Amino acid sequence: MEVISIIVLFASFFTLLMLKVPVAYSIGISTTISLLLNIDKLPGLTTVAQRMTTGIDSFALLAIPFFVLAGEIMKRGGIANRLINFAKSLVASLPGGLAYVNVLASMLFGAISGSAIAATSAIGSIMTDRMEEEGYPREFSASVNITSSTTGLLIPPSNILIVYALASGGTASVAALFIAGYLPGILLGVAIMSYIAFVAITRKFAKGSRVPLALIWTYFRKAFFSLLLLVIVVGGIVAGIFTATEASAIAVLYAAVLALVYGDITTKDFPDILLTSAKTTAVVMFLICTSMAMSWLFSFEGIPELISGFLLEQFSNKIVIFLVINLVLLIIGTFMDMTPAVLIFTPIFLPVVVALGMHPVHFGIVLVLNLCIGLCTPPVGTILFVGSGIANVSVSQVVKPLLPFLLIMVIVLLLITYIPEISMYLPRLFDL
Structure with missing residues (x-):
């Protein structure tokens, strides 16, 4: 079962990338699909969410x-x-x-x-x-x-x-x-x-x-x-x-x-600077969240x-x-x-x-x-x-x-x- 899970993980990940799905979503979706092959739906989704948060x-x-x-x-x-x-x-x-x-x-x-x-x-x-x-x-x-x-x-x-x-x-x-x-x-x-x-x-x-x-x-x-x-x-x-x-x-x-x-x-420029920085940070942090979940799955498998x-x-x-x-x-x-x-x-x-x-x-x-x-x-x-x-x-x-x-x-x-x-x-x- 572990071999099938690994194959599904990589196959789904690269397929999503080829379909031009954003990298963070590709990582999160493929990780979730692979994990659900081993454990039930509720604990599987909970585990992914938990690993993203703790990541x-x-x-x-x-x-x-x-x-x-x-x-x-x-x-x-x-x-x-x-x-x-x-x-x-x-x-x-x-x-x-x-x-x-x-x-x-x-x-x-x-x-x-x-x-x-x-x-x-x-x-x-x-x-x-x-x-x-x-x-x-x-x-x-x-x-x-x-x-x-x-x-x-x-x-x-x-x-x-x-x-x-x-x-x-x-x-x-x-x-x-x-x-x-x-x-x-x-x-x-x-x-x-x-x-x-x-x-x-x-x-x-x-x-x-x-x-x-x-x-x-x-x-x-x-x-x-x-x-x-x-x-x-x-x-x-x-x-x-x-x-x-x-x-x-x-x-x-x-x-x-x-x-x-x-x-x-000037001080008037700071709201726009803060907003731009927040958007960039959000993208980076979401990538880190999903990547840490996949990294944990690698270790699990x-x-x-x-x-x-x-x-x-x-x-x-x-x-x-x-x-x-x-x-x-x-x-x-x-x-x-x-x-x-x-x-x-x-x-x-x-x-x-x-x-x-x-x-x-x-x-x-x-x-x-x-x-x-x-x-x-x-x-x-x-x-x-x-x-x-x-x-x-x-x-x-x-x-x-x-x-x-x-x-x-x-x-x-x-x-x-x-x-x-x-x-x-x-x-x-x-x-x-």
Whole structure:
């Protein structure tokens, strides 16, 4: 009966996805159908409702709505322009300088806001037109914006790393994950810029004039308080001054005060900001609810043990197993949103990699980067569609220039997978 239940679970889930039923509903419906094969209707429905409720009964998850709100304030508060001007002052004089500016600004804004979509829309809406004026094709600009915005999901504070900490059952702390994301996120950004350098030289992209040191200092001063948020949030967590949840509340207060002082928003803007943030939070939390119910069903049916046993029996080499897991996660990322993917597949693959000696924090970074690549690929590809829409080009036009960037991301993924120190050096340095 258990085998039939598992088959029904996956068959109904993928069928609903193909019918374009929203992911959260697909997860909830397939979980309920599968569970009702084993137990009666009333206890089955009660169990699903109970698991959905207890799934979000976590203090750590309070950080998500606060970081969402902080990101929305920053998105509307003119912070993107300050970061772009500062980044431009540093690298605009290089060949292909504006493309570097796009990457650096996306890294900084994505890290500060904790949202790849926010980085894609905020930076892309400004940079695409600027780059076109200097001869960059819009589809190339969109490709740069789409891939570089994912770095903010690795560089803290990152909502998805908080979700992974929950899914890991406490084996990976938020503080350790935050500090572990720095080097992989920076490595990904540098790798993207390396390819841009190659393209800039071969296509002879324009370069700007050298910016005087005094002007760089001016732009830095204007962006300083925006950048300081990263130090306050992550530094406070790592130093043990406050928890990730408390840090998220501090981020909201800091962002609100900063935006008001700069005069980019007024108190009249806050009702709309709160409403938008509440809608985003509701979507995320509902995904978490249904995903936690499915995750519990996986455990109830013994699916993690079955997959772990199968992989360890079929493949004796851990290098091959890591490669297989990466391939599976890359495929999953193409059709499933990040949050449910983390909550559903962490309990499945985490026991396997831990048995092979991979640290849970290391696997968290690998998992998130896999799913970041999925955000840039069809058919789901949230960032792909947002970035294409912002640049006002079709997805089909973006795909060709996007492919080399995706290859770069895969290469970085393999480096992070097989060189643990990229992720684990900083957590070990800070004894996390």
